Amino acid sequence: MKTYEKTKWDAPQILVQKFTPNEYVSTCGVTTYGKYLFKCDAPAGDLYYYPNGRGSAKKDWLGNPRGYYGSRSIEADGQYNYHPCSETHEANSTSDFFDGFVDYNENGFEDSGEAVMVWKEHKRWGGISFHATTKLGRDQWTTLKS
Amino acid sequence: MKMKKKFISPALQMTYNSGNLTTDQVSRLPEKKLAEYIRQCMCQTYQISSDYILRKIGGSDVIVPVGTHLNPKLESAMLMPNQTAAFLWELFQQPVTEAEAVQKCIEHFDGPPDLIERHICRFIRELIENGILVKTESDNGGK
Numbered sequence: 001m002k003t004y005e006k007t008k009w010d011a012p013q014i015l016v017q018k019f020t021p022n023e024y025v026s027t028c029g030v031t032t033y034g035k036y037l038f039k040c041d042a043p044a045g046d047l048y049y050y051p052n053g054r055g056s057a058k059k060d061w062l063g064n065p066r067g068y069y070g071s072r073s074i075e076a077d078g079q080y081n082y083h084p085c086s087e088t089h090e091a092n093s094t095s096d097f098f099d100g101f102v103d104y105n106e107n108g109f110e111d112s113g114e115a116v117m118v119w120k121e122h123k124r125w126g127g128i129s130f131h132a133t134t135k136l137g138r139d140q141w142t143t144l145k146s
Numbered sequence: 147m148k149m150k151k152k153f154i155s156p157a158l159q160m161t162y163n164s165g166n167l168t169t170d171q172v173s174r175l176p177e178k179k180l181a182e183y184i185r186q187c188m189c190q191t192y193q194i195s196s197d198y199i200l201r202k203i204g205g206s207d208v209i210v211p212v213g214t215h216l217n218p219k220l221e222s223a224m225l226m227p228n229q230t231a232a233f234l235w236e237l238f239q240q241p242v243t244e245a246e247a248v249q250k251c252i253e254h255f256d257g258p259p260d261l262i263e264r265h266i267c268r269f270i271r272e273l274i275e276n277g278i279l280v281k282t283e284s285d286n287g288g289k
């Protein structure tokens with residue numbers, strides 16, 4: 001009797017190969033900044049940031065940061081109930097800035113339109129405060145030259 | 147002597163929340179409405195968007211975006227599905243429910259049914275989120 005052998009199951013995945021033009025990197029006009037004027041203005045919600053950079057997060061086949069099987073985004077640290085303080089802070093350019101997101105739809109993942117830049121403020125008394133802005137590029141921030 | 151119940155391996159059945167309610171709203175539905183909502187989710191059928199076609203190129207499956215309403219992330223991109231994704235892609239050329247897709251894969255592939263179910267649930271969610279899979283109107287309540 002002929003036996004029918006099934007194909008081994010493997011998680012369905014689609015590899016995306018994107019054709020992008022070469023990135024142009026300018027080295028002109030580089031300025032050494034002393035401090036940024038960081039305006040904490042991202043709308044309220046559950047705030048997450050990537051301690052090791054967005055690029056280090058696990059991704060799905062479309063490049064979206066992902067956890068696994070619907071669990072929370074495991075590569076991101078979270079702070080619940082973030083509210084913007086709406087203040088402008090003087091943040092040293094060498095302090096802790098991270099890519100992050102405010103989880104407006106509360107699904108535990110970063111979705112389109114949720115990206116923020118996070119500034120982790122270390123208080124003098126040892127506490128930590130998180131601030132976030134929707135201006136993702138540092139060139140969009142006001143700077144104080146040293 | 148008290149008869150013990152037979153132990154069955156613990157398992158969770160997963161179904162993609164295809165309705166318009168958030169998980170928080172679903173959790174607060176009264177019992178009858180919750181049962182109806184779950185039934186509707188399980189009967190929901192899906193189909194691959196006509197914006198994407200599958201081609202065989204050099205013996206390999208390649209998905210080519212051809213439509214005008216593409217996810218920007220997929221513009222100028224070629225998609226290469228693995229064997230199981232290609233199988234599901236062919237399956238979803240017609241309106242199919244999640245349960246039917248799971249059943250077909252269990253019949254065709256060798257793997258733990260609960261793992262296949264979880265993978266398909268996630269795959270459907272990702273395809274929908276990226277506009278590749280679309281919900282279709284089912285005129286027979288999911289067959």
